[in-house]
Amino acid sequence: MTAIGILGSAGKMGQAIAGVVADLGGTVAGGIDAGGDPHALAAASDVLVDFSTPGALAANLAAARDTGTPILIGTTGLAPSHLALVRDAAAEIAVLQTGNVSLGVTLLAKLVQEAAERLGPEWDIEILEMHHRHKVDAPSGTALLLGEAAAAGRGTTLAEAKVADRAGLTGARSEGTIGMASMRGGSVAGDHLVVFASEGERVEIGHRAENRAIFARGAVTAALWLAGKPAGSYSMAEVLGV
Ligand SMILES: NC(=O)C1=CN([C@@H]2O[C@H](COP(=O)(O)OP(=O)(O)OC[C@H]3O[C@@H](n4cnc5c(N)ncnc54)[C@H](OP(=O)(O)O)[C@@H]3O)[C@@H](O)[C@H]2O)C=CC1
Numbered sequence: 449m450t451a452i453g454i455l456g457s458a459g460k461m462g463q464a465i466a467g468v469v470a471d472l473g474g475t476v477a478g479g480i481d482a483g484g485d486p487h488a489l490a491a492a493s494d495v496l497v498d499f500s501t502p503g504a505l506a507a508n509l510a511a512a513r514d515t516g517t518p519i520l521i522g523t524t525g526l527a528p529s530h531l532a533l534v535r536d537a538a539a540e541i542a543v544l545q546t547g548n549v550s551l552g553v554t555l556l557a558k559l560v561q562e563a564a565e566r567l568g569p570e571w572d573i574e575i576l577e578m579h580h581r582h583k584v585d586a587p588s589g590t591a592l593l594l595g596e597a598a599a600a601g602r603g604t605t606l607a608e609a610k611v612a613d614r615a616g617l618t619g620a621r622s623e624g625t626i627g628m629a630s631m632r633g634g635s636v637a638g639d640h641l642v643v644f645a646s647e648g649e650r651v652e653i654g655h656r657a658e659n660r661a662i663f664a665r666g667a668v669t670a671a672l673w674l675a676g677k678p679a680g681s682y683s684m685a686e687v688l689g690v
Pocket residue numbers: 455456457458459460461462480481482483484498499500501503504521522523524525546547548549550589663
C-alpha cells in the first residue's frame with residue numbers, strides 16, 4: 449500500500465486527509481507540524497502531501513529531493529520565489545503544485561480559459577472568492593489559478609493583468625485587467641465566482657466547496673497517482689483526466 453507522509457498533519461487539511469487515506473486505499477506513513485523533521489518523514493513515505501505554510505516549503509522540498517520522494521504541494525500563499533523552488537524540484541522528483549485539488553475547480557479552470565478566449569477583450573473579467581475567517585492568504589490559491597486560466601485564454605499572464613488591491617480613488621477600470629476581490633468570514637470552505645461582464649450582460653461561472661472532504665479526497669487521489677511517477681511537473685487535470 450502507498451504510504452503518504454503529511455506535512456501539516458495537525459492542521460485542518462492534514463486531519464481531513466488522514467481521515468480519508470485508508471478509504472482510498474493508502475496508508476499514513478506519518479505526519480509533522482512546525483518543528484518536525486521533514487527528512488525523516490520523507491524517508492518513511494512513498495509520497496508527501498504538503499498542506500502547511502509557505503515558510504515550510506523550502507525545507508519540505510529539500511527533504512523530498514534528498515530522498516527522491518514525490519510531493520503534492522497544496523499550500524497556498526506562495527511567492528514567485530517559492531514557485532521557482534517548485535520548478536527546480538520538478539527537475540529531480542515528481543511534483544504537483546496546485547491551489548485547488550478538487551475535481552470541480554479543475555474543470556472550472558478549463559471552462560474559464562475557454563470562456564476568456566471565446567468572449568474576447570470587451571468582456572471584463574473579475575474573480576470573487578470567500579473563505580473562512582482563519583484563512584491567512586489572499587487572494588486564494590484558487591482565485592490565482594483561475595486568474596491564470598483566464599489570462600491564458602486572453603493570451604497574457606496573470607502577472608501582467610492582475611488587479612487585486614482596489615481601494616480609494618482607483619480611476620476607471622483598465623481594459624484587459626483581471627480583477628480580484630476576497631471576502632473572509634465564518635466557516636466557508638471555499639467559494640469562487642468568475643464574472644465576465646460586458647455592456648448589458650454578464651456570464652458568471654463558479655464553484656462552491658461545501659466542506660473540506662472534497663479537498664482531502666482530491667489530495668489523496670493525487671498523491672496515490674503521483675507515487676512512483678518519474679521526475680516532472682504534473683497537474684490535477686492529468687490526475688483527474690479533465
Ligand atoms: N490546494 C488545495 O486544494 C487546498 C489548499 N489549502 C491550503 O493548505 C494550507 C493549510 O490549510 P489548513 O489546513 O486550513 O491550515 P492550518 O493552519 O489548519 O494547518 C497548517 C498546519 O501546518 C503546520 N505547520 C506549520 N509550520 C510547519 C512546518 N514547518 N512543517 C510542517 N507543518 C507546519 C501547522 O502546525 P502548527 O500549528 O504547529 O504551526 C498546522 O498544523 C493553506 O495554505 C491552505 O490555503 C487548503 C485547502 C485546500
